[in-house]
Amino acid sequence: MDGYLITILSNIGMVSFVALSAYILLLSGQISFGQQAYFGIGAYVAGIATVMWQWPLAGALLFGSLAAGAAAGLVGLATLRLSGIYFAMATLAFAEIMRIAAELFVYRRDIGGIESGPDGVDGFRDIRYFFANEFSPLETCLIVYALLATVLAILCIIERTRAGRMLRQIGEDPLLAEVHGINVMSVRMIAALAAGAVAGLGGGLYAHLMTYVEPKSFDIMLGVHALAYGLIGGLGTAFGPILGVLIDIGLLESTRIFHGYRMIVFGGLVAVLLIVRPRGLLDEVAVSRIRRALRRRRDAGD
């Protein structure tokens, strides 16, 4: 495989984590414009762990993910009682606070003769774990997809359990869910924690694959895209947001067919889909139709 293709695939994989993060909250009926903050927290924390503390990659990714989840929990305590536009505003405000805090964050130390660490607006450079340990781009890409597959598998299993169905019921009508014995606040809190952790994991991978991260890497555009991926790809299954990422990065960005006009095409696509298919291409109806077709084919095959 050539380097360009591997880079595109890695990008798709990493952005998918943020898309899934926004998707989890969309299922619970909350629109967050702030999932990029947890991506950023995961990136900085995991980067600091490997560079400054010499942690192994697995531990650093896990720690970054947990830190992002914890931050999401704290933000959740303050914001989850809000709904609709108020929740969206509060999450966006928090994400901007985090981005600006990252611009002010300086933590430099001498590591092996080179001064490294986050350096305010200049960001955090030389996160050389993969380089130092001689991973090839293909291997790092495989690491991204192994982790993405794990997260996807867990999400697909959870969606079929009581907890997953409760999440969808809350998303559709929180009051009705409450009347049916569902503790809406605690389910939303669990969703927020999980969403933060998933975004943080993606951030940790991003920092190591790109070898640097800067406050700009997690500005509002990342959050807006993350939301749009679920809305384009569909909210009927966890594969929906991944499809959204594929369409945007895989088709629009990487082939450069709409070079220079990509954001116009992307915005138009979102607008058209919101009108004709408000819950995305793979919405609940499409998913149940596909499931039925698969079942029929399997039965016919027996």
Next chain:
Amino acid sequence: MLELANLSKHFGGVRAVDSLNLKIEPGQIFGLIGPNGSGKSTTVNLITGLLDVTHGSITLAGEEITRLPTHVRLSSGIARTFQNIRLFGQLTVWQNLWVAENARAQRERTNFFSRWMGGDRGARARITRALEFSGLADKADELAANLAFGEQRRLELARALAAEPKLLLLDEPAAGMNPEEIGALDDRIRQIRDSGITVLLIEHHMELIMAIADRIAVLNFGQKIAEGTPAEVQAHPAVREAYLGTAG
């Protein structure tokens, strides 16, 4: 079964429910009537916890539930339907009924894992039964939003029953129904009572409520103005005044 003592709900200066005392015996169909804006729906929202009580207390089967959060009340045995039908429109009929199974899980299962992850084994049989009782067996895979109006009402009732409540609150179940459907509803509500569930029925349709209620309370401006058997209530002068204006 249900006792409201001195129950009040004030919205600013408006007393939507004002020192209401009610006692509903187990196994009754208890009717709650009154002109528009007399506080009937507010009372139901207080009982289900969707509104906070200003004063007074609510007791269910000897247990005070005045301050319990809404989601706990269903597992303690209260189920309701809504005046304007409320279904999970984008879920199928089957999935809508499955929601009620959740209440059972919260009530019966103490183990964290089975509470959140538990599957459908026992639920399948119960949901099938609920589908048959409500005559929706062939619609299990339809989206609730695509059902006809009457079917949606039946589904809402089936869902409330699937939670196996002790007390069922019906908020205007006959609204928008034709006489034939009302006749069927009449039978169904009696069946529900005969199966041991206490029913609190709010209704504008006088014929229905006079025919099936064991006891009726009449509200006006948030206060109870009369209570008794259907015959007693019909003869009560305050009720005639509230409904027809001052007698000429």
